Amino acid sequence: MTLPISAAAPPPAMQGPFADLRDMWxxxxxxxxxxxxxxxxxxxxxxxxxxxxxxxxxxxxxxxxxxxxxxxxxxxxxxxxxxxxxxxxxxxxxxxxxxxxxxxxxxxxxxxxxxxxxxxxxxxxxxxxxxxxxxxxxxxxxxxxxxxxxxxxxxxxxxxxxxxxxxxxxxxxxxxxxxxxxxxxxxxxxxxxxxAQGIFSDLFASLSIIFDRPFRVGETIKYDTSTATVERIGLKSTRLRSVNGELLVISNTNLLSKEITNYAHLHRRRVQFSIGVIYQTSPAMLRALPALLEEQVKAAGHDFIRSSFTGFGPSSLDFELLFDVHADDYNIVAAARGDVAVRLFEAMTAAGYDFAYPTQTTFTAAPDGTMILPFAEDTATPKAKRTKE
Incomplete structure:
Protein backbone atom coordinates (compact mmCIF):
# COMPACT_ATOMS: atom_id res chain seq x y z
CA MET A 1 0.00 0.00 0.00
CA THR A 2 1.44 3.38 -1.00
CA LEU A 3 1.16 6.20 1.56
CA PRO A 4 0.34 9.67 0.20
CA ILE A 5 2.92 12.37 0.63
CA SER A 6 1.71 15.63 2.19
CA ALA A 7 2.19 18.62 -0.07
CA ALA A 8 2.92 20.89 2.92
CA ALA A 9 6.00 19.00 4.06
CA PRO A 10 9.16 19.98 2.11
CA PRO A 11 11.70 17.39 1.14
CA PRO A 12 14.43 16.78 3.76
CA ALA A 13 17.05 18.31 1.43
CA MET A 14 15.19 21.61 1.39
CA GLN A 15 15.06 22.01 5.19
CA GLY A 16 17.64 23.91 7.32
CA PRO A 17 19.62 27.02 6.28
CA PHE A 18 18.91 26.42 2.58
CA ALA A 19 15.23 26.69 3.27
CA ASP A 20 15.81 30.00 5.07
CA LEU A 21 17.76 31.32 2.13
CA ARG A 22 15.06 30.15 -0.24
CA ASP A 23 12.39 31.86 1.83
CA MET A 24 14.40 35.09 1.99
CA TRP A 25 14.96 34.96 -1.75
CA ALA A 196 54.69 48.44 32.84
CA GLN A 197 54.12 51.04 35.53
CA GLY A 198 57.62 52.53 35.34
CA ILE A 199 57.62 52.76 31.56
CA PHE A 200 54.18 54.34 31.37
CA SER A 201 55.02 56.70 34.22
CA ASP A 202 58.04 58.08 32.36
CA LEU A 203 56.11 58.13 29.07
CA PHE A 204 53.26 60.18 30.51
CA ALA A 205 55.78 62.43 32.26
CA SER A 206 57.43 62.98 28.86
CA LEU A 207 54.07 63.87 27.32
CA SER A 208 53.44 66.21 30.25
CA ILE A 209 56.72 67.99 29.51
CA ILE A 210 55.83 68.26 25.81
CA PHE A 211 52.31 69.58 26.38
CA ASP A 212 52.76 71.67 29.53
CA ARG A 213 56.19 72.91 28.39
CA PRO A 214 57.85 73.77 31.71
CA PHE A 215 61.06 73.93 29.68
CA ARG A 216 62.27 73.31 26.13
CA VAL A 217 65.41 72.09 24.47
CA GLY A 218 68.17 74.71 24.72
CA GLU A 219 66.80 76.43 27.82
CA THR A 220 68.74 76.70 31.07
CA ILE A 221 67.02 75.34 34.15
CA LYS A 222 67.83 74.66 37.77
CA TYR A 223 66.92 71.13 38.90
CA ASP A 224 67.44 70.27 42.54
CA THR A 225 70.97 71.61 43.16
CA SER A 226 72.13 71.51 39.50
CA THR A 227 72.00 74.28 36.93
CA ALA A 228 72.06 72.88 33.39
CA THR A 229 70.94 73.32 29.80
CA VAL A 230 68.34 70.97 28.33
CA GLU A 231 69.87 68.98 25.46
CA ARG A 232 67.20 66.38 24.71
CA ILE A 233 63.76 65.37 25.99
CA GLY A 234 63.31 61.62 25.51
CA LEU A 235 60.41 59.24 26.07
CA LYS A 236 61.92 57.89 29.29
CA SER A 237 64.61 60.38 30.34
CA THR A 238 65.81 63.93 29.77
CA ARG A 239 69.44 64.84 29.17
CA LEU A 240 70.85 67.98 30.79
CA ARG A 241 74.29 69.54 30.31
CA SER A 242 75.44 71.13 33.56
CA VAL A 243 77.35 74.40 33.69
CA ASN A 244 80.47 72.37 34.59
CA GLY A 245 80.11 70.21 31.48
CA GLU A 246 78.73 67.00 32.97
CA LEU A 247 75.90 65.17 31.21
CA LEU A 248 72.97 64.55 33.55
CA VAL A 249 70.48 61.83 32.55
CA ILE A 250 67.33 62.07 34.67
CA SER A 251 64.14 60.05 34.31
CA ASN A 252 61.16 62.20 33.40
CA THR A 253 59.21 61.11 36.47
CA ASN A 254 62.00 62.14 38.85
CA LEU A 255 62.55 65.34 36.91
CA LEU A 256 58.95 66.49 37.41
CA SER A 257 58.84 65.39 41.04
CA LYS A 258 61.08 68.28 42.13
CA GLU A 259 60.98 72.02 41.77
CA ILE A 260 62.35 73.32 38.47
CA THR A 261 63.51 76.89 37.91
CA ASN A 262 63.47 77.96 34.27
CA TYR A 263 65.81 80.86 33.61
CA ALA A 264 64.75 81.22 29.96
CA HIS A 265 61.52 83.03 30.90
CA LEU A 266 63.23 85.41 33.31
CA HIS A 267 62.99 88.63 31.28
CA ARG A 268 64.52 90.71 34.04
CA ARG A 269 66.95 89.79 36.77
CA ARG A 270 67.51 91.48 40.10
CA VAL A 271 71.06 92.28 41.11
CA GLN A 272 72.03 92.89 44.72
CA PHE A 273 75.13 94.55 46.11
CA SER A 274 76.20 94.68 49.75
CA ILE A 275 78.48 97.66 50.36
CA GLY A 276 80.38 98.41 53.57
CA VAL A 277 82.09 101.69 54.48
CA ILE A 278 84.34 102.40 57.46
CA TYR A 279 83.03 103.63 60.81
CA GLN A 280 84.97 106.85 60.40
CA THR A 281 82.53 107.93 57.65
CA SER A 282 80.70 111.13 58.61
CA PRO A 283 76.89 111.12 59.07
CA ALA A 284 76.50 113.55 56.16
CA MET A 285 78.32 111.18 53.83
CA LEU A 286 76.21 108.28 55.09
CA ARG A 287 73.02 110.18 54.25
CA ALA A 288 74.34 111.06 50.78
CA LEU A 289 75.45 107.53 49.86
CA PRO A 290 72.02 106.09 48.77
CA ALA A 291 71.53 108.96 46.31
CA LEU A 292 75.03 108.40 44.91
CA LEU A 293 74.30 104.70 44.38
CA GLU A 294 70.98 105.46 42.70
CA GLU A 295 72.64 107.94 40.38
CA GLN A 296 75.21 105.42 39.18
CA VAL A 297 72.61 102.70 38.56
CA LYS A 298 70.45 105.05 36.47
CA ALA A 299 73.51 106.28 34.60
CA ALA A 300 74.21 102.66 33.60
CA GLY A 301 70.66 102.38 32.17
CA HIS A 302 69.12 99.99 34.68
CA ASP A 303 66.05 100.13 36.92
CA PHE A 304 66.92 101.33 40.41
CA ILE A 305 64.91 99.55 43.14
CA ARG A 306 66.25 100.79 46.45
CA SER A 307 69.37 101.59 48.44
CA SER A 308 69.39 101.88 52.20
CA PHE A 309 71.47 101.56 55.34
CA THR A 310 71.01 98.01 56.64
CA GLY A 311 73.01 97.78 59.86
CA PHE A 312 76.19 98.00 61.87
CA GLY A 313 78.62 95.26 60.90
CA PRO A 314 81.64 94.05 62.89
CA SER A 315 83.98 96.19 60.79
CA SER A 316 81.70 98.28 58.57
CA LEU A 317 78.57 100.33 58.16
CA ASP A 318 76.53 98.20 55.75
CA PHE A 319 74.40 99.42 52.82
CA GLU A 320 72.23 97.43 50.40
CA LEU A 321 71.72 98.20 46.69
CA LEU A 322 69.07 96.53 44.49
CA PHE A 323 68.47 97.13 40.78
CA ASP A 324 66.93 95.23 37.84
CA VAL A 325 68.57 94.39 34.53
CA HIS A 326 66.12 93.74 31.66
CA ALA A 327 67.71 90.88 29.74
CA ASP A 328 67.09 87.19 29.05
CA ASP A 329 70.74 86.33 28.52
CA TYR A 330 72.65 85.82 31.74
CA ASN A 331 75.90 86.95 30.07
CA ILE A 332 74.33 90.39 29.59
CA VAL A 333 73.30 90.43 33.25
CA ALA A 334 76.82 89.50 34.36
CA ALA A 335 78.30 92.26 32.20
CA ALA A 336 75.82 94.77 33.65
CA ARG A 337 76.73 93.72 37.20
CA GLY A 338 80.42 94.29 36.49
CA ASP A 339 79.79 97.66 34.85
CA VAL A 340 77.75 98.94 37.80
CA ALA A 341 80.35 97.65 40.27
CA VAL A 342 83.13 99.61 38.55
CA ARG A 343 80.95 102.73 38.38
CA LEU A 344 80.21 102.51 42.10
CA PHE A 345 83.87 102.06 42.97
CA GLU A 346 84.90 105.07 40.89
CA ALA A 347 82.12 107.32 42.20
CA MET A 348 82.59 106.40 45.86
CA THR A 349 86.37 106.75 45.67
CA ALA A 350 86.03 110.17 44.06
CA ALA A 351 83.55 111.25 46.77
CA GLY A 352 85.98 110.28 49.56
CA TYR A 353 84.37 107.09 50.79
CA ASP A 354 86.61 104.35 52.20
CA PHE A 355 85.55 100.73 51.78
CA ALA A 356 85.69 98.78 55.00
CA TYR A 357 87.70 95.63 55.43
CA PRO A 358 88.09 93.40 58.51
CA THR A 359 90.13 95.21 61.21
CA GLN A 360 90.93 94.66 64.90
CA THR A 361 91.67 97.30 67.54
CA THR A 362 93.83 96.46 70.63
CA PHE A 363 93.66 98.48 73.85
CA THR A 364 96.47 98.26 76.47
CA ALA A 365 95.90 99.19 80.10
CA ALA A 366 98.37 100.07 82.90
CA PRO A 367 98.27 98.24 86.23
CA ASP A 368 95.98 100.94 87.60
CA GLY A 369 93.55 100.45 84.68
CA THR A 370 94.60 103.52 82.72
CA MET A 371 94.48 102.98 78.95
CA ILE A 372 97.96 103.36 77.44
CA LEU A 373 99.52 102.81 74.04
CA PRO A 374 101.62 99.71 73.51
CA PHE A 375 104.60 101.79 72.43
CA ALA A 376 106.57 104.82 73.85
CA GLU A 377 104.80 108.14 73.65
CA ASP A 378 105.38 111.70 74.90
CA THR A 379 104.21 111.93 78.54
CA ALA A 380 102.59 115.25 77.74
CA THR A 381 99.89 113.44 75.76
CA PRO A 382 96.74 114.06 77.79
CA LYS A 383 95.02 110.75 76.97
CA ALA A 384 95.73 107.39 75.50
CA LYS A 385 95.22 106.82 71.85
CA ARG A 386 93.98 103.74 70.00
CA THR A 387 96.07 101.98 67.44
CA LYS A 388 95.02 99.64 64.68
CA GLU A 389 96.90 96.55 63.85
Whole structure:
Protein backbone atom coordinates (compact mmCIF):
# COMPACT_ATOMS: atom_id res chain seq x y z
CA MET A 1 0.00 0.00 0.00
CA THR A 2 1.44 3.38 -1.00
CA LEU A 3 1.16 6.20 1.56
CA PRO A 4 0.34 9.67 0.20
CA ILE A 5 2.92 12.37 0.63
CA SER A 6 1.71 15.63 2.19
CA ALA A 7 2.19 18.62 -0.07
CA ALA A 8 2.92 20.89 2.92
CA ALA A 9 6.00 19.00 4.06
CA PRO A 10 9.16 19.98 2.11
CA PRO A 11 11.70 17.39 1.14
CA PRO A 12 14.43 16.78 3.76
CA ALA A 13 17.05 18.31 1.43
CA MET A 14 15.19 21.61 1.39
CA GLN A 15 15.06 22.01 5.19
CA GLY A 16 17.64 23.91 7.32
CA PRO A 17 19.62 27.02 6.28
CA PHE A 18 18.91 26.42 2.58
CA ALA A 19 15.23 26.69 3.27
CA ASP A 20 15.81 30.00 5.07
CA LEU A 21 17.76 31.32 2.13
CA ARG A 22 15.06 30.15 -0.24
CA ASP A 23 12.39 31.86 1.83
CA MET A 24 14.40 35.09 1.99
CA TRP A 25 14.96 34.96 -1.75
CA UNK A 26 11.31 34.36 -2.49
CA UNK A 27 10.36 37.12 -0.09
CA UNK A 28 12.79 39.50 -1.76
CA UNK A 29 11.42 38.67 -5.22
CA UNK A 30 7.91 39.25 -4.00
CA UNK A 31 8.95 42.56 -2.38
CA UNK A 32 10.62 43.74 -5.60
CA UNK A 33 7.59 42.82 -7.68
CA UNK A 34 5.19 44.62 -5.37
CA UNK A 35 7.32 47.68 -4.51
CA UNK A 36 9.37 48.25 -7.65
CA UNK A 37 8.33 51.89 -7.92
CA UNK A 38 9.24 52.70 -4.30
CA UNK A 39 12.52 50.85 -4.75
CA UNK A 40 13.34 52.87 -7.87
CA UNK A 41 12.52 56.13 -6.10
CA UNK A 42 14.60 55.08 -3.07
CA UNK A 43 17.57 54.19 -5.30
CA UNK A 44 17.36 57.55 -7.04
CA UNK A 45 17.08 59.43 -3.75
CA UNK A 46 19.98 57.43 -2.36
CA UNK A 47 22.18 58.33 -5.31
CA UNK A 48 21.27 62.00 -4.90
CA UNK A 49 22.04 61.88 -1.18
CA UNK A 50 25.35 60.12 -1.83
CA UNK A 51 26.28 62.71 -4.47
CA UNK A 52 25.42 65.57 -2.11
CA UNK A 53 27.42 64.05 0.73
CA UNK A 54 30.39 63.48 -1.58
CA UNK A 55 30.14 67.06 -2.86
CA UNK A 56 30.05 68.44 0.67
CA UNK A 57 33.06 66.31 1.64
CA UNK A 58 35.05 67.46 -1.42
CA UNK A 59 34.17 71.14 -0.87
CA UNK A 60 35.00 71.03 2.85
CA UNK A 61 38.26 69.19 2.18
CA UNK A 62 39.39 71.80 -0.37
CA UNK A 63 38.55 74.66 2.00
CA UNK A 64 40.42 73.00 4.84
CA UNK A 65 43.49 72.23 2.71
CA UNK A 66 43.57 75.80 1.35
CA UNK A 67 43.74 77.32 4.84
CA UNK A 68 47.29 78.30 5.90
CA UNK A 69 49.06 76.82 8.87
CA UNK A 70 49.77 73.37 10.20
CA UNK A 71 48.14 71.77 13.25
CA UNK A 72 45.45 74.45 13.28
CA UNK A 73 41.81 73.63 13.92
CA UNK A 74 41.11 73.98 10.20
CA UNK A 75 43.93 71.57 9.43
CA UNK A 76 42.52 69.06 11.94
CA UNK A 77 39.07 69.35 10.35
CA UNK A 78 40.62 68.73 6.95
CA UNK A 79 42.34 65.59 8.21
CA UNK A 80 39.07 64.32 9.68
CA UNK A 81 37.21 64.94 6.43
CA UNK A 82 39.98 63.25 4.45
CA UNK A 83 39.51 60.11 6.56
CA UNK A 84 35.80 59.94 5.72
CA UNK A 85 35.31 56.86 3.53
CA UNK A 86 33.12 56.86 0.43
CA UNK A 87 31.76 53.46 1.51
CA UNK A 88 30.43 55.01 4.71
CA UNK A 89 28.69 57.76 2.74
CA UNK A 90 27.05 55.13 0.53
CA UNK A 91 25.87 53.11 3.56
CA UNK A 92 24.48 56.25 5.19
CA UNK A 93 22.59 57.11 2.01
CA UNK A 94 21.14 53.57 1.83
CA UNK A 95 20.08 53.71 5.46
CA UNK A 96 18.33 57.04 4.95
CA UNK A 97 16.15 55.79 2.07
CA UNK A 98 15.67 52.18 3.18
CA UNK A 99 12.48 52.87 5.10
CA UNK A 100 10.74 54.43 2.10
CA UNK A 101 11.03 51.21 0.05
CA UNK A 102 9.49 49.17 2.90
CA UNK A 103 11.94 46.22 2.64
CA UNK A 104 11.37 42.94 4.46
CA UNK A 105 12.42 42.80 8.09
CA UNK A 106 15.44 40.62 7.32
CA UNK A 107 16.83 43.02 4.71
CA UNK A 108 16.19 46.00 6.98
CA UNK A 109 18.05 44.24 9.80
CA UNK A 110 21.00 43.58 7.50
CA UNK A 111 21.06 47.23 6.41
CA UNK A 112 20.88 48.36 10.05
CA UNK A 113 23.67 45.97 11.05
CA UNK A 114 26.00 47.12 8.25
CA UNK A 115 25.14 50.75 9.03
CA UNK A 116 26.03 50.26 12.72
CA UNK A 117 29.40 48.68 11.87
CA UNK A 118 30.30 51.36 9.33
CA UNK A 119 29.31 54.28 11.57
CA UNK A 120 31.04 52.85 14.65
CA UNK A 121 34.32 52.31 12.78
CA UNK A 122 34.08 55.70 11.06
CA UNK A 123 33.47 57.50 14.35
CA UNK A 124 36.49 55.72 15.85
CA UNK A 125 38.63 56.91 12.93
CA UNK A 126 37.33 60.47 13.33
CA UNK A 127 37.96 60.44 17.07
CA UNK A 128 41.49 59.14 16.53
CA UNK A 129 42.34 61.89 14.04
CA UNK A 130 40.84 64.57 16.28
CA UNK A 131 42.73 63.33 19.35
CA UNK A 132 46.06 63.08 17.53
CA UNK A 133 45.54 66.45 15.86
CA UNK A 134 44.79 68.15 19.17
CA UNK A 135 47.86 66.52 20.72
CA UNK A 136 50.07 67.84 17.92
CA UNK A 137 48.37 71.24 18.13
CA UNK A 138 48.98 71.42 21.88
CA UNK A 139 52.62 70.56 21.39
CA UNK A 140 52.74 73.37 18.78
CA UNK A 141 55.93 72.00 17.30
CA UNK A 142 55.66 69.54 14.43
CA UNK A 143 59.45 69.04 14.40
CA UNK A 144 59.71 68.13 18.07
CA UNK A 145 61.89 65.02 18.17
CA UNK A 146 60.31 63.63 21.30
CA UNK A 147 56.80 64.14 19.96
CA UNK A 148 57.80 62.49 16.68
CA UNK A 149 59.11 59.45 18.56
CA UNK A 150 56.09 59.33 20.83
CA UNK A 151 53.46 59.71 18.10
CA UNK A 152 53.75 56.04 17.13
CA UNK A 153 53.00 54.92 20.68
CA UNK A 154 50.31 57.56 21.14
CA UNK A 155 48.60 56.56 17.88
CA UNK A 156 48.71 52.88 18.91
CA UNK A 157 47.24 53.52 22.37
CA UNK A 158 44.50 55.78 21.03
CA UNK A 159 43.66 53.37 18.20
CA UNK A 160 43.44 50.38 20.53
CA UNK A 161 41.20 52.24 22.98
CA UNK A 162 38.84 53.71 20.36
CA UNK A 163 38.48 50.59 18.23
CA UNK A 164 37.92 48.51 21.37
CA UNK A 165 35.03 50.84 22.23
CA UNK A 166 33.74 50.57 18.64
CA UNK A 167 33.87 46.76 18.82
CA UNK A 168 31.92 46.79 22.10
CA UNK A 169 29.26 49.06 20.56
CA UNK A 170 28.94 46.75 17.54
CA UNK A 171 28.66 43.63 19.67
CA UNK A 172 26.13 45.30 21.92
CA UNK A 173 23.95 46.18 18.92
CA UNK A 174 24.19 42.55 17.79
CA UNK A 175 22.65 41.48 21.09
CA UNK A 176 25.85 40.10 22.61
CA UNK A 177 26.26 40.48 26.38
CA UNK A 178 29.38 42.66 26.59
CA UNK A 179 29.48 42.97 30.39
CA UNK A 180 32.05 40.18 30.73
CA UNK A 181 34.08 41.55 27.82
CA UNK A 182 34.22 45.03 29.35
CA UNK A 183 35.24 43.56 32.72
CA UNK A 184 37.93 41.46 31.03
CA UNK A 185 39.32 44.45 29.15
CA UNK A 186 39.39 46.45 32.38
CA UNK A 187 41.25 43.74 34.28
CA UNK A 188 43.67 43.24 31.40
CA UNK A 189 44.34 46.97 31.22
CA UNK A 190 45.04 47.10 34.95
CA UNK A 191 47.42 44.14 34.70
CA UNK A 192 49.31 45.69 31.79
CA UNK A 193 49.45 49.04 33.60
CA UNK A 194 50.89 47.50 36.75
CA UNK A 195 53.43 45.45 34.79
CA ALA A 196 54.69 48.44 32.84
CA GLN A 197 54.12 51.04 35.53
CA GLY A 198 57.62 52.53 35.34
CA ILE A 199 57.62 52.76 31.56
CA PHE A 200 54.18 54.34 31.37
CA SER A 201 55.02 56.70 34.22
CA ASP A 202 58.04 58.08 32.36
CA LEU A 203 56.11 58.13 29.07
CA PHE A 204 53.26 60.18 30.51
CA ALA A 205 55.78 62.43 32.26
CA SER A 206 57.43 62.98 28.86
CA LEU A 207 54.07 63.87 27.32
CA SER A 208 53.44 66.21 30.25
CA ILE A 209 56.72 67.99 29.51
CA ILE A 210 55.83 68.26 25.81
CA PHE A 211 52.31 69.58 26.38
CA ASP A 212 52.76 71.67 29.53
CA ARG A 213 56.19 72.91 28.39
CA PRO A 214 57.85 73.77 31.71
CA PHE A 215 61.06 73.93 29.68
CA ARG A 216 62.27 73.31 26.13
CA VAL A 217 65.41 72.09 24.47
CA GLY A 218 68.17 74.71 24.72
CA GLU A 219 66.80 76.43 27.82
CA THR A 220 68.74 76.70 31.07
CA ILE A 221 67.02 75.34 34.15
CA LYS A 222 67.83 74.66 37.77
CA TYR A 223 66.92 71.13 38.90
CA ASP A 224 67.44 70.27 42.54
CA THR A 225 70.97 71.61 43.16
CA SER A 226 72.13 71.51 39.50
CA THR A 227 72.00 74.28 36.93
CA ALA A 228 72.06 72.88 33.39
CA THR A 229 70.94 73.32 29.80
CA VAL A 230 68.34 70.97 28.33
CA GLU A 231 69.87 68.98 25.46
CA ARG A 232 67.20 66.38 24.71
CA ILE A 233 63.76 65.37 25.99
CA GLY A 234 63.31 61.62 25.51
CA LEU A 235 60.41 59.24 26.07
CA LYS A 236 61.92 57.89 29.29
CA SER A 237 64.61 60.38 30.34
CA THR A 238 65.81 63.93 29.77
CA ARG A 239 69.44 64.84 29.17
CA LEU A 240 70.85 67.98 30.79
CA ARG A 241 74.29 69.54 30.31
CA SER A 242 75.44 71.13 33.56
CA VAL A 243 77.35 74.40 33.69
CA ASN A 244 80.47 72.37 34.59
CA GLY A 245 80.11 70.21 31.48
CA GLU A 246 78.73 67.00 32.97
CA LEU A 247 75.90 65.17 31.21
CA LEU A 248 72.97 64.55 33.55
CA VAL A 249 70.48 61.83 32.55
CA ILE A 250 67.33 62.07 34.67
CA SER A 251 64.14 60.05 34.31
CA ASN A 252 61.16 62.20 33.40
CA THR A 253 59.21 61.11 36.47
CA ASN A 254 62.00 62.14 38.85
CA LEU A 255 62.55 65.34 36.91
CA LEU A 256 58.95 66.49 37.41
CA SER A 257 58.84 65.39 41.04
CA LYS A 258 61.08 68.28 42.13
CA GLU A 259 60.98 72.02 41.77
CA ILE A 260 62.35 73.32 38.47
CA THR A 261 63.51 76.89 37.91
CA ASN A 262 63.47 77.96 34.27
CA TYR A 263 65.81 80.86 33.61
CA ALA A 264 64.75 81.22 29.96
CA HIS A 265 61.52 83.03 30.90
CA LEU A 266 63.23 85.41 33.31
CA HIS A 267 62.99 88.63 31.28
CA ARG A 268 64.52 90.71 34.04
CA ARG A 269 66.95 89.79 36.77
CA ARG A 270 67.51 91.48 40.10
CA VAL A 271 71.06 92.28 41.11
CA GLN A 272 72.03 92.89 44.72
CA PHE A 273 75.13 94.55 46.11
CA SER A 274 76.20 94.68 49.75
CA ILE A 275 78.48 97.66 50.36
CA GLY A 276 80.38 98.41 53.57
CA VAL A 277 82.09 101.69 54.48
CA ILE A 278 84.34 102.40 57.46
CA TYR A 279 83.03 103.63 60.81
CA GLN A 280 84.97 106.85 60.40
CA THR A 281 82.53 107.93 57.65
CA SER A 282 80.70 111.13 58.61
CA PRO A 283 76.89 111.12 59.07
CA ALA A 284 76.50 113.55 56.16
CA MET A 285 78.32 111.18 53.83
CA LEU A 286 76.21 108.28 55.09
CA ARG A 287 73.02 110.18 54.25
CA ALA A 288 74.34 111.06 50.78
CA LEU A 289 75.45 107.53 49.86
CA PRO A 290 72.02 106.09 48.77
CA ALA A 291 71.53 108.96 46.31
CA LEU A 292 75.03 108.40 44.91
CA LEU A 293 74.30 104.70 44.38
CA GLU A 294 70.98 105.46 42.70
CA GLU A 295 72.64 107.94 40.38
CA GLN A 296 75.21 105.42 39.18
CA VAL A 297 72.61 102.70 38.56
CA LYS A 298 70.45 105.05 36.47
CA ALA A 299 73.51 106.28 34.60
CA ALA A 300 74.21 102.66 33.60
CA GLY A 301 70.66 102.38 32.17
CA HIS A 302 69.12 99.99 34.68
CA ASP A 303 66.05 100.13 36.92
CA PHE A 304 66.92 101.33 40.41
CA ILE A 305 64.91 99.55 43.14
CA ARG A 306 66.25 100.79 46.45
CA SER A 307 69.37 101.59 48.44
CA SER A 308 69.39 101.88 52.20
CA PHE A 309 71.47 101.56 55.34
CA THR A 310 71.01 98.01 56.64
CA GLY A 311 73.01 97.78 59.86
CA PHE A 312 76.19 98.00 61.87
CA GLY A 313 78.62 95.26 60.90
CA PRO A 314 81.64 94.05 62.89
CA SER A 315 83.98 96.19 60.79
CA SER A 316 81.70 98.28 58.57
CA LEU A 317 78.57 100.33 58.16
CA ASP A 318 76.53 98.20 55.75
CA PHE A 319 74.40 99.42 52.82
CA GLU A 320 72.23 97.43 50.40
CA LEU A 321 71.72 98.20 46.69
CA LEU A 322 69.07 96.53 44.49
CA PHE A 323 68.47 97.13 40.78
CA ASP A 324 66.93 95.23 37.84
CA VAL A 325 68.57 94.39 34.53
CA HIS A 326 66.12 93.74 31.66
CA ALA A 327 67.71 90.88 29.74
CA ASP A 328 67.09 87.19 29.05
CA ASP A 329 70.74 86.33 28.52
CA TYR A 330 72.65 85.82 31.74
CA ASN A 331 75.90 86.95 30.07
CA ILE A 332 74.33 90.39 29.59
CA VAL A 333 73.30 90.43 33.25
CA ALA A 334 76.82 89.50 34.36
CA ALA A 335 78.30 92.26 32.20
CA ALA A 336 75.82 94.77 33.65
CA ARG A 337 76.73 93.72 37.20
CA GLY A 338 80.42 94.29 36.49
CA ASP A 339 79.79 97.66 34.85
CA VAL A 340 77.75 98.94 37.80
CA ALA A 341 80.35 97.65 40.27
CA VAL A 342 83.13 99.61 38.55
CA ARG A 343 80.95 102.73 38.38
CA LEU A 344 80.21 102.51 42.10
CA PHE A 345 83.87 102.06 42.97
CA GLU A 346 84.90 105.07 40.89
CA ALA A 347 82.12 107.32 42.20
CA MET A 348 82.59 106.40 45.86
CA THR A 349 86.37 106.75 45.67
CA ALA A 350 86.03 110.17 44.06
CA ALA A 351 83.55 111.25 46.77
CA GLY A 352 85.98 110.28 49.56
CA TYR A 353 84.37 107.09 50.79
CA ASP A 354 86.61 104.35 52.20
CA PHE A 355 85.55 100.73 51.78
CA ALA A 356 85.69 98.78 55.00
CA TYR A 357 87.70 95.63 55.43
CA PRO A 358 88.09 93.40 58.51
CA THR A 359 90.13 95.21 61.21
CA GLN A 360 90.93 94.66 64.90
CA THR A 361 91.67 97.30 67.54
CA THR A 362 93.83 96.46 70.63
CA PHE A 363 93.66 98.48 73.85
CA THR A 364 96.47 98.26 76.47
CA ALA A 365 95.90 99.19 80.10
CA ALA A 366 98.37 100.07 82.90
CA PRO A 367 98.27 98.24 86.23
CA ASP A 368 95.98 100.94 87.60
CA GLY A 369 93.55 100.45 84.68
CA THR A 370 94.60 103.52 82.72
CA MET A 371 94.48 102.98 78.95
CA ILE A 372 97.96 103.36 77.44
CA LEU A 373 99.52 102.81 74.04
CA PRO A 374 101.62 99.71 73.51
CA PHE A 375 104.60 101.79 72.43
CA ALA A 376 106.57 104.82 73.85
CA GLU A 377 104.80 108.14 73.65
CA ASP A 378 105.38 111.70 74.90
CA THR A 379 104.21 111.93 78.54
CA ALA A 380 102.59 115.25 77.74
CA THR A 381 99.89 113.44 75.76
CA PRO A 382 96.74 114.06 77.79
CA LYS A 383 95.02 110.75 76.97
CA ALA A 384 95.73 107.39 75.50
CA LYS A 385 95.22 106.82 71.85
CA ARG A 386 93.98 103.74 70.00
CA THR A 387 96.07 101.98 67.44
CA LYS A 388 95.02 99.64 64.68
CA GLU A 389 96.90 96.55 63.85
Missing amino acids: NGSIAWVNSHWLQIAIAIGAGLVIYALLSLVRTFALKRAQAAPGQFTLTDIVGRVIHKTKSTVLAIVAIRMVAGYAQPPATILQIIQFVFTIAVALQVAIWAREIAIGLIQRRAADGHNETLTNAMGIIRLLISVALFAIAAIVILDNMGVNVTGLVAGLGIGGIAIGLA
